[in-house]
Amino acid sequence: MKEMEQMILSEGTVLPGGILKVGSFLNQQIDSVFLRSIGEEIARLYKDAGVNKILTIESSGIAIAAACGIVTGWPVVFAKKHKTSNVDGEVYATNVHSFTHNTDYTCVVSKDYLKSGDTVLLIDDFLASGNALNGLIDLVDQAGAKLAGVAVTIEKKFQGGGDSLREKGVRVESLAMIESMEGDGITFCR
Amino acid sequence: MKEMEQMILSEGTVLPGGILKVGSFLNQQIDSVFLRSIGEEIARLYKDAGVNKILTIESSGIAIAAACGIVTGWPVVFAKKHKTSNVDGEVYATNVHSFTHNTDYTCVVSKDYLKSGDTVLLIDDFLASGNALNGLIDLVDQAGAKLAGVAVTIEKKFQGGGDSLREKGVRVESLAMIESMEGDGITFCR
Numbered sequence: 001m002k003e004m005e006q007m008i009l010s011e012g013t014v015l016p017g018g019i020l021k022v023g024s025f026l027n028q029q030i031d032s033v034f035l036r037s038i039g040e041e042i043a044r045l046y047k048d049a050g051v052n053k054i055l056t057i058e059s060s061g062i063a064i065a066a067a068c069g070i071v072t073g074w075p076v077v078f079a080k081k082h083k084t085s086n087v088d089g090e091v092y093a094t095n096v097h098s099f100t101h102n103t104d105y106t107c108v109v110s111k112d113y114l115k116s117g118d119t120v121l122l123i124d125d126f127l128a129s130g131n132a133l134n135g136l137i138d139l140v141d142q143a144g145a146k147l148a149g150v151a152v153t154i155e156k157k158f159q160g161g162g163d164s165l166r167e168k169g170v171r172v173e174s175l176a177m178i179e180s181m182e183g184d185g186i187t188f189c190r
Numbered sequence: 191m192k193e194m195e196q197m198i199l200s201e202g203t204v205l206p207g208g209i210l211k212v213g214s215f216l217n218q219q220i221d222s223v224f225l226r227s228i229g230e231e232i233a234r235l236y237k238d239a240g241v242n243k244i245l246t247i248e249s250s251g252i253a254i255a256a257a258c259g260i261v262t263g264w265p266v267v268f269a270k271k272h273k274t275s276n277v278d279g280e281v282y283a284t285n286v287h288s289f290t291h292n293t294d295y296t297c298v299v300s301k302d303y304l305k306s307g308d309t310v311l312l313i314d315d316f317l318a319s320g321n322a323l324n325g326l327i328d329l330v331d332q333a334g335a336k337l338a339g340v341a342v343t344i345e346k347k348f349q350g351g352g353d354s355l356r357e358k359g360v361r362v363e364s365l366a367m368i369e370s371m372e373g374d375g376i377t378f379c380r
Contacts, residue, residue, distance in 0.1 A: 024303070030259065036260045059270075062256070063253070066222070066252070066253040070257060070260055075222055076222055078220075112213070113213070113214070
C-alpha cells in the first residue's frame with residue numbers, strides 16, 4: 001500500500017533500538033481518514049477468504065480492526081493482556097513475550113467469542129518478532145477455529161516474524177514491509 | 191438511541207456488584223455494524239460543536255472513538271494507562287482511581303497530540319462514577335484545549351458521574367442512560 005509507505009516516510013521517526021515511532025497517525029494519534037483506507041485495503045485483500053470474525057489484541061490493534069470491521073461488517077474480538085496467568089476456565093489463554101517491553105504477559109479471550117466454526121482474520125499494527133500474532137494463532141487453535149490469515153499495517157521484515165509465519169503456511173499481508181532501518185533511513189522491500 | 195437500549199436488554203447481563211456485562215457486542219466482542227451506527231449517532235450529536243479531535247482512553251473506548259473518527263474524519267487520540275506515575279516531561283498526565291478494579295493508574299497523553307487550539311470531544315464506553323472522564327478533562331485543561339463535550343455509549347446514571355459533570359457545565363451525551371439495575375431488571379431513564 002503506497003499510501004502507508006508515504007505516511008511512514010513523512011511522519012515516522014526511527015528511535016534508538018530499532019523502534020519505529022508512528023504515534024502521529026497510527027497509534028496514540030490516529031488519522032481517521034487514513035484509518036478508513038487501511039480498513040478498506042485489508043477488506044479488499046481478504047474479501048474472498050471466508051472470514052467471519054476479526055481477532056486483534058489490545059490496545060493499538062483495536063482501531064485498525066474496528067476500521068476493517070466497519071467496512072466489512074465482520075465482528076471484532078479483542079484479546080486482553082493480563083499480567084498474571086491466573087485466568088478462569090471461561091477463557092482461552094496463552095503466554096506472550098514482549099520484546100519491546102521485555103516482559104511476559106498472558107493473552108486472553110473469552111470462549112464465548114471464539115468458536116470452532118469461526119474463520120478468523122488476525123489484525124495488528126506491527127509485525128516484528130511475531131510473538132503477539134503467534135499468541136493469537138494459539139488462541140485460534142485452542143478454539144478449533146480456522147485461520148484465514150494475518151493483516152498488519154507495518155511489517156519489520158528484518159526481525160523475521162513474518163517470514164517465520166509464512167514458513168508455517170500462514171497467509172501474511174503487510175500494508176508496508178520494511179527491509180531495513182538505519183539512522184533515519186527506512187528502506188521498503190521491493 | 192433506541193437501538194442501544196434494545197441491545198442492552200437483549201445482550202447485556204447484570205453481574206453482582208452492579209456490573210453490566212456487554213462484552214458480546216460492545217467490548218471484547220464488537221458488533222461492527224452496530225459500531226458504525228454508534229459512530230454515526232455521536233457524529234450527529236456533535237456535528238455543530240466545532241470538534242477537531244476525539245480523545246478516548248485505552249482500551250474499550252478506542253473502537254467507539256475510531257468509529258466516530260471514520261464517520262467524521264476527526265483524528266482520534268487515545269490516552270494510555272500507566273501503573274506508575276513516572277512519566278517524562280513530554281506528556282500530560284493525571285491520576286485516575288478505578289472503582290471497578292479498585293486501583294489507581296496514571297492516564298497519559300503526549301503533548302504532541304493535544305494542543306491549545308484543539309476543540310476536543312471525549313468518547314468512552316461507560317460513564318459511571320466519571321473518574322476516567324474527569325481524568326481526560328484534566329488532560330484537556332492542561333493542554334489549554336477547549337472541551338466540546340462527552341459522548342458515552344452507556345451511562346449508569348445512578349452512579350452520579352454524569353450528573354456531576356453536567357453540574358460543572360459539561361455537555362454529556364449518553365446513547366443509553368440506565369436509571370437502575372436490580373437483579374436482571376434494567377430500567378432506562380425517561
